[in-house]
Amino acid sequence: MKKIYLLVTAAFLSLGVSAQLQNYSVGDTAPNFTATDTHGNTHDLYTYTSQGKYVLVDFYAYWCGPCMNTAPKLDAFYKKYGCNALNVVVLGNESDPAGTLTTLESFDSQAGINGDDSYPTWIGSEGGSAIGNTYGPGAYPTIVLIGPDNKFINIDIWPISTVADIEAVFPTGVLTPSNCSVGLEDTQLNLLAVYPNPSSDVLNLKFGSSLTETITAQIYTLTGQLVSTQTFNQNGAQLQTIDIHSLANGNYLIRLNGTTVKSGKMFSVQH
Numbered sequence: 001m002k003k004i005y006l007l008v009t010a011a012f013l014s015l016g017v018s019a020q021l022q023n024y025s026v027g028d029t030a031p032n033f034t035a036t037d038t039h040g041n042t043h044d045l046y047t048y049t050s051q052g053k054y055v056l057v058d059f060y061a062y063w064c065g066p067c068m069n070t071a072p073k074l075d076a077f078y079k080k081y082g083c084n085a086l087n088v089v090v091l092g093n094e095s096d097p098a099g100t101l102t103t104l105e106s107f108d109s110q111a112g113i114n115g116d117d118s119y120p121t122w123i124g125s126e127g128g129s130a131i132g133n134t135y136g137p138g139a140y141p142t143i144v145l146i147g148p149d150n151k152f153i154n155i156d157i158w159p160i161s162t163v164a165d166i167e168a169v170f171p172t173g174v175l176t177p178s179n180c181s182v183g184l185e186d187t188q189l190n191l192l193a194v195y196p197n198p199s200s201d202v203l204n205l206k207f208g209s210s211l212t213e214t215i216t217a218q219i220y221t222l223t224g225q226l227v228s229t230q231t232f233n234q235n236g237a238q239l240q241t242i243d244i245h246s247l248a249n250g251n252y253l254i255r256l257n258g259t260t261v262k263s264g265k266m267f268s269v270q271h
Contacts (some may be wrong), residue, residue, distance in 0.1 A: 003066050003139040003158065020156035021144060023136035030146045035093070036121040036129045038101060038169030041209045046150065047153055048089050051251055051266075054153075054174060055146045056166070059137040061096045061124075062103040067141040068111040070160050071118075074143070077166045084135040084176035085253060086220065088170075092121030095132030095140070145169055176225075184269065189258055191265060198268035203243040203254070207238045215258040217242055234258070244269060 025032065034044045048055050058074055060067035071092075078090040094104060104123055108115040115121075122128050135144075143157040143166075154169045167175060193206040205217075212235055216245055219228040230242050247269045 003141065004061075004064050004127065005139040020138055021136055021142060021152075022138045023134070024152055024155060026152050026155055027207070028152050029150050030144075030152055032150075033131045033134070035091075035122045035131060037106065037122045038115065041120060043091055043120060043122075045090075045146065048152050049146065049148045052148045053087050053089050054170065055091065056143065056157075057135075057146065058090070058092045058119075058121075058141055058143045059095050059132055059135060060092065060141040062094055062099045062107045063096070064140040068144070071107075071113055071167050073160050073163055073166065075113045075118045077163045080163060080177055081175055084120070086176065086178055088175065090119040092119055093131050093135075094121060094123045094128045095137065096124040097129035099128060113167060130235075147171075170188040177257040194254060194265050194267045198270035199244055200269065200271050201243070202241050203244050203267060205242065205256075207234070207240070212236050213238075214257045215256055218255045218257070219244070219247070220253045220255065227252070 018127075030045065032044070032046045034042060036042050038259060045055060056074075056077075058070070058073070074090060074092075078084065081088045084090060087173050094107075096103075100123060102120070105115065108118070124132070141158075142155075143160070145153040145157065147153050153171075157166060157169050160166060191205060193204075195204050195206070196264045214233050217228075217230045217232070218226060220226055227247065228244070232240055232242070234240060249270055251266065251268050254267060
């Protein structure tokens with residue numbers, strides 16, 4: 001299905017100009033934005049890219065049929081690659097100034113996705129319209145990819161028939177499939193804190209309740225490379241210490257897996 005083109009681009013389209021971002025080209029620096037999603041979480045583009053992450057942004061409108069057809073593919077991609085917990089972030093920018101939570105719920109229902117566990121999005125009436133105006137999408141949906149250097153890698157990922165169409169625009173070696181246990185909100189986690197942060201030789205794990213189970217701690221780089229696996233028995237304690245002295249300076253993700261614990265948090269190493 002074709003994209004829905006904005007009226008303001010009609011003159012350009014009549015001349016055969018492709019509708020992409022009207023304000024930027026591939027290789028340009030993407031403008032920073034900060035937005036609060038429908039769950040109250042704040043997302044800052046340059047914070048993500050400074051962590052070495054690739055950011056996929058979906059500019060869409062709540063009334064757009066092609067956007068509803070594309071959303072399930074973006075949702076599947078988001079879940080296949082770790083739910084924004086590793087080195088790839090997927091964000092939705094609903095761009096119509098009339099967009100509300102009610103219209104977004106209708107969009108999700110028609111798209112067949114669950115907004116409670118899908119990629120983060122915000123609505124046009126609460127910041128999305130202004131961000132959309134800055135970027136200037138010429139059609140809905142316009143899906144762009146921004147690299148860790150803040151530059152546009154792609155300004156119009158289209159058409160999207162399968163997840164593979166999204167994967168194809170990423171540089172070789174970037175994507176590492178991962179489950180979404182690390183993508184849960186902190187309010188859902190047994191792991192309350194990791195400290196000190198940054199750490200040098202040991203990392204303390206503070207749990208919200210007394211646990212009696214065996215837990216496996218896996219540590220990943222932000223590019224998805226597994227660099228350490230440690231197993232410990234949490235015999236009723238709420239504090240655990242693991243050895244990280246062999247890790248190089250940098251940012252990491254620790255993922256915990258146990259019978260009742262499935263969580264993840266970011267931390268830094270600085271010797």
